[in-house]
Amino acid sequence: MQTESSTDKRWPNRREFLIQTGRLAAVSALAGVSLPHVHGGEGGGLRLALVGCGGRGTGAVGDAIHAGVVPVKLVAMADVFRDRLQSSYESLKSQFADHVDVPEDRRFLGFDAYKYAMDCLRPGDVVILTTPPAFRWVHFTYAIQKGLNVFMEKPVTVDGPTSRRMLELAKQSEARGLKCGVGLMSRHSRALQELAQRVRDGQLGEIILQRGYRMHGPAGYFASVAKPPDMSHLLYQLRRFHSFIWASGGCFSDFYIHIIDHLAWMKGTWPERAQAVGGRHYKTDPEGRPYVDQNFDVYSVEYTYPDGTKMLFDGRCMTGCRDLYASYLHGTNGMAVVSSSGDCGLPSRIFKSHRMRRSDLVWESQVPENESNPYVNEWRALLTAIVKDQPFNEVERGVMASVVTSMGRMAAHTGQEVTLDEMLNHDHEMAPGLDRLTYDSPAPLQPGPDGRYPVPEPGRKRNREY
Numbered sequence: 095m096q097t098e099s100s101t102d103k104r105w106p107n108r109r110e111f112l113i114q115t116g117r118l119a120a121v122s123a124l125a126g127v128s129l130p131h132v133h134g135g136e137g138g139g140l141r142l143a144l145v146g147c148g149g150r151g152t153g154a155v156g157d158a159i160h161a162g163v164v165p166v167k168l169v170a171m172a173d174v175f176r177d178r179l180q181s182s183y184e185s186l187k188s189q190f191a192d193h194v195d196v197p198e199d200r201r202f203l204g205f206d207a208y209k210y211a212m213d214c215l216r217p218g219d220v221v222i223l224t225t226p227p228a229f230r231w232v233h234f235t236y237a238i239q240k241g242l243n244v245f246m247e248k249p250v251t252v253d254g255p256t257s258r259r260m261l262e263l264a265k266q267s268e269a270r271g272l273k274c275g276v277g278l279m280s281r282h283s284r285a286l287q288e289l290a291q292r293v294r295d296g297q298l299g300e301i302i303l304q305r306g307y308r309m310h311g312p313a314g315y316f317a318s319v320a321k322p323p324d325m326s327h328l329l330y331q332l333r334r335f336h337s338f339i340w341a342s343g344g345c346f347s348d349f350y351i352h353i354i355d356h357l358a359w360m361k362g363t364w365p366e367r368a369q370a371v372g373g374r375h376y377k378t379d380p381e382g383r384p385y386v387d388q389n390f391d392v393y394s395v396e397y398t399y400p401d402g403t404k405m406l407f408d409g410r411c412m413t414g415c416r417d418l419y420a421s422y423l424h425g426t427n428g429m430a431v432v433s434s435s436g437d438c439g440l441p442s443r444i445f446k447s448h449r450m451r452r453s454d455l456v457w458e459s460q461v462p463e464n465e466s467n468p469y470v471n472e473w474r475a476l477l478t479a480i481v482k483d484q485p486f487n488e489v490e491r492g493v494m495a496s497v498v499t500s501m502g503r504m505a506a507h508t509g510q511e512v513t514l515d516e517m518l519n520h521d522h523e524m525a526p527g528l529d530r531l532t533y534d535s536p537a538p539l540q541p542g543p544d545g546r547y548p549v550p551e552p553g554r555k556r557n558r559e560y
Contacts, residue, residue: 139165140480141219143211145233147173147182150247151224154277155186157469158220158245159193163477167193170200170214172207173225174332174533179203205531208233217241220480226335226342227252227496228538231259232529234489238267243480245473247277249351249496250489252343254520257497264489271483275476276492280356280433282471285442285459289430292457293360297444298425301361302403306353306421309410320386327537337387338547339503339559340524340538344389346503347496350409353421354397354502355495356432357405360423364498365397365405367513370506374549376412388549388560395502407502424448428456440466507559509552522558 142158144151158166168186173179179201187194202210208229212221223233223246230250237244244267251257267274280286293301321330335341342348358364372390391412397405419439421432431443431450443450444457465471479486501517504510525538539560541547548560 139167140477141215142166142168143170143172143215143219143221144168144182145172145208145211145221145223146225146247147171147175147179148224150277151222152182152185153469154222154224154245154247154473156189157467157473158222158477159190160467160470161473161477163474164481165193166220166477167195169195170202170211171196172202172204172211174203174205174207174329176203205533205535209236212236212240212242215240215242218243218480220245220476223247226332227347228256228341228525229528231256231263234260234263234267235529238263238270238272241270241272243273243476244489245275245277245476246489246492248355248492249343249347249499250276250492251496252339252341252347252500253522253524254497254518255523255526257493257500257518260493261490264487264493267489268485268487271485273476273479273484273486274489275472275486276488277469277472278352278355278488278492278495279468279472280352281359281488282475283433283440283468284461284465284471285440286356286359286432286468288459289432289442289444290360292444293423293425293430294362297427297456298423298430299427301423301425303424304357304361304403304405304422305424306350306357306405306407307409307418308350308353309408309412309415309418311413311415311417312411326533327540328531328535329533331537331539334387337389338539339388339507339550343496343500343503344387345411346389346393346409346506347499350393350407350502351495351499353433354405354407354499357407357421357423358495358498360432361399361403361405363399364494364514365501366400366515367511368395368397368502368505369511370395370502371509372506372552386547388547390506390550393502393506395505397498397502428454504559507550507552508556510556 142155144155155168171179171183183196183201200214215221218241220243221237223230223244225233227249230246234244234246251260331338331341336345336348370393372393375391393409395407397407420434423430423432428444428446429448433439440461441459443455445454446456447454476486497518498514501512501514504517505512539547550559
């Protein structure tokens, strides 16, 4: 670990986790740790620490401030990249000067920096975990040990072993009375909440089909082309984490989880299996240089629910194609537009037919302006639970949404039907040993003899994605 002004501090190593097996390593991490019930918000305000200073982490701090439930102040920040930490700090300080008190000696750099940032908090304060999801179990474990409430971004996991680990950690956090929010903000959209209630009340009849689409041009993981000669493979992969399955689950897990999650919410259960197709088409930039990433350009997944009904999801990341971000429900009494035109796009609508004609419109959502932002709404829910000491823990649901999303991704990448049980209990951990990483560690993914990273090969690699 190092701070913005110092490089000579070091933190002693923690005991190693049982990371090479499918066992619940988090149990050993918390063995013997006293777990008293903690309650935050006392003394009139909450301190925040930000672990992972990218765009979503920076935005999450702003959302917490805008929530207005209780005074909050950012007091510590941590990242592995100096420029991202500094950019985040400058942005937040310029927007929210009264809510940001992070001098240089509380801006920590390194793979162990999360510990220093959390050590700046009191039990009951809030740590924001917005690093790539591969590190979520590592950071969540320490947050529980410190008695901290947590906001963590989605996805929560990218493989079976870490999913099982996070489910056990969820139990540990609940036992301590910790409040934990997960950034699946669709669940906090007032329009979607009302639609879900109308579906539960039978307004659409039986749900017989769901459709979801997220199609757009190249996004974050196309930010650069080649690894700079002076950058390690580890830092390169973290810099472009959307490109690498071990770090983020790729674009499928990171981008598509929202629609998959809120359609499963509308159905009231998780799909039990998935089959899928996908492919790589245009993996070059406009100058013809190859992009380095493990994603497909297109995905089409058929999820099947326990009652046999289907959720169809299509994803595409290509320039020059039609953009579409939307989700739909089809029932025996008509259909509904769940979301359109972006994250939780409004309005949600119900039609008495399947044609979406204005003359067939039955209901259209209307949301007060001060409750129209689901990113702020999710923070209001979390902070209210902290202040009032009410049960609030979204981690188990976040893990299951992540597993279901990974199930569709793995079905496409292997060319096999994958069940929910198989995905959750799969023994392959994408990146074991993340709690012991340093700047000098080898990357979890190594290039082949040709200098290129391995990519999914459906049919050839039938049990692993790369």
